[in-house]
Amino acid sequence: EVQLVESGGGLIQPGGSLRLSCGASGFTFSSYAMKWVRQAPGKGLEWVSYINSSNIPIHYADSVKGRFTTSRDNAKNSLFLQMNSLRDEDTAVYYCVTDLFADWGQGTLVTVSS
């Protein structure tokens, strides 16, 4: 059974940084591209980033480009999202997702507020 478990969310002030992690199990993580998708409270889904199985290519939404960095450690079956210069509008539940949206974690809530 595929399992994706996000962690690292929390309350952070504007301008601050957070690092989200996603632990994967139940499938060959190193063979799959992965995505981060977020959902602001009461709003729709927004794609954040994509990383290929071999780390190349990596793509970002315009709204996070230059501030967020996606990486992965295939040896540890883990996906990461480094978020810098956080803004109020980054407040959302962040989901770790397998390619083609087949599997989703439960999400981790990031709240950016002073």
Add this chain to the structure above:
Amino acid sequence: QAGLTQPPSVSKGLRQTATLTCTGNSNNVGDQGAAWLQQHQGHPPKLLSYRNNNRPSGISERLSASRSGNTASLTITGLQPEDEADYYCSAWDRSLNAWVFGGGTKLTVL
């Protein structure tokens, strides 16, 4: 990044058929089709269909997806109370090098 266009809401009666639409352009929906996701309140989304009508195992045969030009559609027959949810479409946009989502359609089963 420009998103896909979905009607905000659709209402249909029990056991009726609902067709949800998702309109993009030739760089996204018109290129490789769309994925459809269902989300119940308080839960992560669930994949219903990818690249038009490829259904993951366990997804009801009452659901079918299709595409005509730049518009993708999801048809749900024999509507049941559990079909009441938010539905999202998404597609890879080759010109933006980005995944784009629709704003979502809230399906109400009367």
